[in-house]
Amino acid sequence: MNERMAPGHMYQSRLGTGIQWQPGVVKLWEGGQVTAKAPHSTQSPYEFWYNLAFKDSFPEVTHWWFRSAWTQKVRLTSLQGQLADGAFWGLMQFIDEQSPAQMYTITETKLPIISVPYPPKEVQPINLPLRLALSCLIVGIAKEVFIPNQWYIITSLVHKCHLEKAFPTRQDAIPCHIDGIGNPLRESLCRLQGIKQ
DSSP states (O other): OOOOEEEOSBOBTTTTBEEEEETTEEEEEETTEEEEEEEOOOSSHHHHHHTTTHHHHOTTOOEEESSOOOEEEEEEOOOOEEOTTSOEEEEEEESSTTSOOEEEEEEOSSSOEEEOOOOTTOOOTTOHHHHHHHHHHHHHHHTTSSOTTOOEEEEOOEEGGGHHHHSOSSGGGSSSEETTOOSOHHHHHHHTTTOOO
16 A cells, blocks of 8 residues: 555645645645545534544545654653752753754643653644654653663654544543643644634
8 A cells, every 4th residue: 555645734825735624525735736635524624623534535645744744853861850840851852963952841740741842943733743742752751661862763644543542532542741732632633723613
C-alpha cells in the first residue's frame, strides 16, 4: 500500500492546505489546489472533525498532519530542579546540538501537567499530535523509561489507524494533561480551529 500524507485541519486559504467542509461535500486542499473531493453526511464542521470523519472521506490518506508534518530529532535532559510554583523542569533540544535548548516543565498531580516548548518556527497550537508526543517523552524521562540526553525521532504525523488514540474523547486516555489544553484532545481539535458545536 502506498503511503499518502494530507492535512487534517480545516482549510486555511492563506496556507492553501486543509479540508474545506461544505454541506454534502468536502474538498482536500494541498499546495493551493483541490486534490480530492468526497461526499459526507455530517451536519456540521463540528460533527465532521469531532467524529474524525475525514479518515473515512479520504481513505487513501494513510498519514494525517495538522498544520505541520514536523518530524525531527529531540533530546531531553533529566529533571534539573524545581520552580517556585512546585513544577519540576528540564531542558528540551530540537534538531541538533546547535539549536538552543528550551525549558519544559512537569507539575505532579493525579495526571501530571506538562508544558512543552515548540520546535523552532513550529508554533502551531493545533498540532496536538506533536504536543502529545513531546509530552509523552517528558513523562517517559520523568519515569526513567527514556534515557536522558539521547536523541529520539518524534513526528507529528498520525497514521489513520491511530487517530482515535491521538485525539481521545476522554482526558484520562493519555498519561498527562497538556498545559493549556483543558478539554479532551478531540474537543480541543475542534476548539483550536474555532469550530463550535
